Amino acid sequence: MIKTSELKKLVSKIFIKHGLSKTDAVISSNALINAELVGAYGHGLSRLKMYCDRIKKKVINPKPKIRIKKISQSISHIDANNSIGFVAADIAIKTAIQKAKKTGIGMVAVKNSGHYGLSGYYAEQAVKKNLITMIYTNAPPAVAPHGALKSLFGTNPICFGTPTGSNVPFILDTSISMINRGKIRVAARNNQKIPEGVALDKFGRPTTDAKKALEGVQLPIAGFRGSGLAWMVDILSGVLTGGNHAGKVKDPFDDFSGPQNIGHLFITFKTNLFVNNFNSRIKNNIKTIKKLPKIKGIKEIMYPGQNKYKRFKMNSKKEINITNSIKEDLKILNN
Amino acid sequence: MIKTSELKKLVSKIFIKHGLSKTDAVISSNALINAELVGAYGHGLSRLKMYCDRIKKKVINPKPKIRIKKISQSISHIDANNSIGFVAADIAIKTAIQKAKKTGIGMVAVKNSGHYGLSGYYAEQAVKKNLITMIYTNAPPAVAPHGALKSLFGTNPICFGTPTGSNVPFILDTSISMINRGKIRVAARNNQKIPEGVALDKFGRPTTDAKKALEGVQLPIAGFRGSGLAWMVDILSGVLTGGNHAGKVKDPFDDFSGPQNIGHLFITFKTNLFVNNFNSRIKNNIKTIKKLPKIKGIKEIMYPGQNKYKRFKMNSKKEINITNSIKEDLKILNN
Numbered sequence: 001m002i003k004t005s006e007l008k009k010l011v012s013k014i015f016i017k018h019g020l021s022k023t024d025a026v027i028s029s030n031a032l033i034n035a036e037l038v039g040a041y042g043h044g045l046s047r048l049k050m051y052c053d054r055i056k057k058k059v060i061n062p063k064p065k066i067r068i069k070k071i072s073q074s075i076s077h078i079d080a081n082n083s084i085g086f087v088a089a090d091i092a093i094k095t096a097i098q099k100a101k102k103t104g105i106g107m108v109a110v111k112n113s114g115h116y117g118l119s120g121y122y123a124e125q126a127v128k129k130n131l132i133t134m135i136y137t138n139a140p141p142a143v144a145p146h147g148a149l150k151s152l153f154g155t156n157p158i159c160f161g162t163p164t165g166s167n168v169p170f171i172l173d174t175s176i177s178m179i180n181r182g183k184i185r186v187a188a189r190n191n192q193k194i195p196e197g198v199a200l201d202k203f204g205r206p207t208t209d210a211k212k213a214l215e216g217v218q219l220p221i222a223g224f225r226g227s228g229l230a231w232m233v234d235i236l237s238g239v240l241t242g243g244n245h246a247g248k249v250k251d252p253f254d255d256f257s258g259p260q261n262i263g264h265l266f267i268t269f270k271t272n273l274f275v276n277n278f279n280s281r282i283k284n285n286i287k288t289i290k291k292l293p294k295i296k297g298i299k300e301i302m303y304p305g306q307n308k309y310k311r312f313k314m315n316s317k318k319e320i321n322i323t324n325s326i327k328e329d330l331k332i333l334n335n
Numbered sequence: 336m337i338k339t340s341e342l343k344k345l346v347s348k349i350f351i352k353h354g355l356s357k358t359d360a361v362i363s364s365n366a367l368i369n370a371e372l373v374g375a376y377g378h379g380l381s382r383l384k385m386y387c388d389r390i391k392k393k394v395i396n397p398k399p400k401i402r403i404k405k406i407s408q409s410i411s412h413i414d415a416n417n418s419i420g421f422v423a424a425d426i427a428i429k430t431a432i433q434k435a436k437k438t439g440i441g442m443v444a445v446k447n448s449g450h451y452g453l454s455g456y457y458a459e460q461a462v463k464k465n466l467i468t469m470i471y472t473n474a475p476p477a478v479a480p481h482g483a484l485k486s487l488f489g490t491n492p493i494c495f496g497t498p499t500g501s502n503v504p505f506i507l508d509t510s511i512s513m514i515n516r517g518k519i520r521v522a523a524r525n526n527q528k529i530p531e532g533v534a535l536d537k538f539g540r541p542t543t544d545a546k547k548a549l550e551g552v553q554l555p556i557a558g559f560r561g562s563g564l565a566w567m568v569d570i571l572s573g574v575l576t577g578g579n580h581a582g583k584v585k586d587p588f589d590d591f592s593g594p595q596n597i598g599h600l601f602i603t604f605k606t607n608l609f610v611n612n613f614n615s616r617i618k619n620n621i622k623t624i625k626k627l628p629k630i631k632g633i634k635e636i637m638y639p640g641q642n643k644y645k646r647f648k649m650n651s652k653k654e655i656n657i658t659n660s661i662k663e664d665l666k667i668l669n670n
Contacts, residue, residue, distance in 0.1 A: 072438060105442055148627040149629060149630050170566075172566070174563060174564070222561065231505075267602075288582065289581060292485045296538070301480055301482045
C-alpha cells in the first residue's frame with residue numbers, strides 16, 4: 001500500500017531518470033496513476049516498464065520537439081515527434097479546448113505519437129471546461145476485420161464525453177473489441193471457457209476454448225457493424241492524421257523496431273451552440289432514463305462514466321495497492 | 336414493374352398533391368426511391384402513405400419556413416419548422432458541405448425536423464464533394480437502455496462517410512439495435528425463433544420467442560457499450576440540437592398527436608486538412624485490409640457501403656418491382 005501522492009512522485013522521478021522533462025514526467029505520471037484510480041489497470045502501472053524500455057531503446061523520444069501547426073482558427077495539426085503519448089495527447093486536448101472556446105468548435109489531429117492510455121482521461125479535461133468532445137485513437141492489431149482471419153484493427157476506442165449538469169461527467173470510452181486479450185490469456189491459464197461469439201480459432205471457426213482463441217482472432221462487437229466502427233476509427237485517427245493505419249501500429253510491448261506513430265483525433269465543441277439551456281436539457285435526459293422500469297437485479301441505470309467516477313472517488317481516498325510485480329518494476333526502474 | 340424515372344415522377348406528383356412545393360417534392364421523391372434502389376425497403380415507398388397521412392393530419396408542414404441561423408463561419412442551426420425530414424436534411428447537408436469547403440469543417444444542427452430516411456443518403460452527398468462526414472439522428476423508442484425494461488432509445492444510427500479514392504464511397508450507416516422490429520414481427524407471424532441475445536421478454540428475461548420479444552424490448556448491440564452509443568446519439572442529435580430526446584420522438588406511423596421534432600447533427604470536413612495524399616492513403620488502407628486471409632466461405636472483405644453501392648448500380652439498370660400493397664398506396668394517394 002502506498003499513498004497516491006507518493007506514488008505520483010516516484011513515477012515522475014522514474015520518468016525524469018529516463019530523460020523526460022519534469023513537466024512531461026508529471027503529465028505522464030498523472031495519467032498512469034489516474035488509470036490505477038479508475039480501475040483500468042491495463043492502462044496503469046503495468047505499462048510503466050514498457051514506456052521506460054521504449055525510451056531506452058530510442059523508440060520513444062524523451063525530449064521531443066512537438067510542433068503545433070495551425071490550420072485555421074478551429075483546426076490544428078500536431079507532429080508529436082515520437083513523444084510519449086501522454087504528452088502529445090495533453091497538448092492536443094488543451095489545444096482543442098482553446099479552439100472550441102474561441103470559435104465554438106475545435107479539431108486537433110496528432111501524428112507521430114504513442115499509446116496515451118485512456119481516451120476518457122482526456123475527454124474529462126474537455127468536459128471540465130464545459131465542452132462536448134469526441135476522441136479517436138488507433139492501436140496495434142487486436143481485432144479481425146469482419147470476414148478476415150487475421151487481426152488488423154486495434155481495439156480502436158470510440159470516446160464521447162459531455163457535461164451532465166452535475167459533477168459526474170458522461171464519458172463513453174468503449175473499445176470495439178468483444179473481449180480484451182488479457183482476459184483470454186487469463187482464461188487459457190486457468191483452463192476456463194470464454195463466452196461464445198468473442199473469438200475464432202485459427203481456422204476461423206467460433207470457439208469458446210481460450211487456448212484456441214489465442215491462436216485465432218478476437219472479434220469486433222456486433223459483427224459487420226463493429227468492424228465498420230473499428231475501420232472508421234482507423235481512418236479518422238490514422239489515414240486522416242498522417243499516423244500509422246491498416247495494422248501498422250507496432251505493439252508497444254513486443255516490437256521495438258521503431259516508433260509506433262500512433263495518430264489521434266480530438267474534436268471539441270461548446271454545449272450552447274444551439275440551445276441556451278443545455279445543462280437542464282441533459283439533466284432531464286438522464287433523469288428520464290434513470291426513472292425507467294428496471295430489469296430484476298438492476299439497482300440503477302448507469303450512464304457511461306458513472307462507475308468509473310465512483311471508483312475514482314473511492315480509490316482516491318485510500319492508499320493504492322500495488323502488485324509485487326509492479327513493486328519490483330518500480331524498484332528496478334528507480335535504480 | 337415500373338421505370339425508376341416514372342416512379343420518381345409519380346411520387347413527386349403525389350407529394351405535390353399533398354401540398355409540397357415542386358422542389359421539395361422532388362427532393363423527397365428522390366430520397367424515397369434511392370432507399371428502394373439500395374434495397375432499404377423499410378425507408379422506401381412503404382413509408383409514402385405515412386408521410387402523406389402526417390401532412391393531412393397537419394403534423395408535417397408541407398410549406399415550412401425553414402430558417403438557417405448562422406452561428407459562425409463553420410456552424411449553423413436550422414429550425415426546420417416541422418418540414419418533411421428529407422427537405423430539412425437536404426438543406427442541412429448542403430449547408431454543412433458549403434461550410435466545410437470554406438473553412439475546413441462544417442457543423443450543422445437541425446431541430447423541428449422529421450424522419451429523413453437513410454443517413455447514408457446524405458453522407459453520400461458530402462463524400463461526392465470529397466468530404467468526410469459524421470451524421471447523427473434520433474428516432475422513436477425502439478431499444479431499451481442497458482438495464483431498463485422499457486424501450487427509450489431509437490435505433491439511433493451512427494453514420495460515417497469518407498471518399499475512398501474510387502467511385503465507391505465508404506459509408507458506414509449502422510443502427511445500434513441488434514435487430515429491427517420488422518424482422519421480429521415477421522418471425523412472430525411465421526412462428527419462427529429469433530436469434531439469442533437480441534431481445535428480452537416483458538419480464539426482462541432473454542428470449543428467442545418472437546411473440547414474447549414483441550411484448551418485451553429490443554436490445555442494443557454489445558450490451559452496455561451499444562447502449563452508451565445510442566445514448567451518445569440521443570445527446571448529439573436531441574439534447575444538443577434542440578430536438579426531442581429521451582424517448583419523446585413520436586412514432587411516425589402510430590402517433591399523430593403532434594410533430595416529431597426530430598433533431599439531426601451533420602459534421603463535415605476536408606480530407607486534406609492534415610495530409611496531402613489522403614486518397615492514396617485510404618486506397619492503401621482498403622487494399623491492405625482486402626488482402627488479409629479470409630474466413631472460409633468469404634469471397635471478399637467488404638467495406639461499409641460497398642454492398643449498398645452494388646445493389647444501387649444493379650437496381651438502377653432495372654425497372655423497380657413494387658408490392659401490391661404499395662401499388663394500392665400509390666393509386667389511392669394519386670387520386
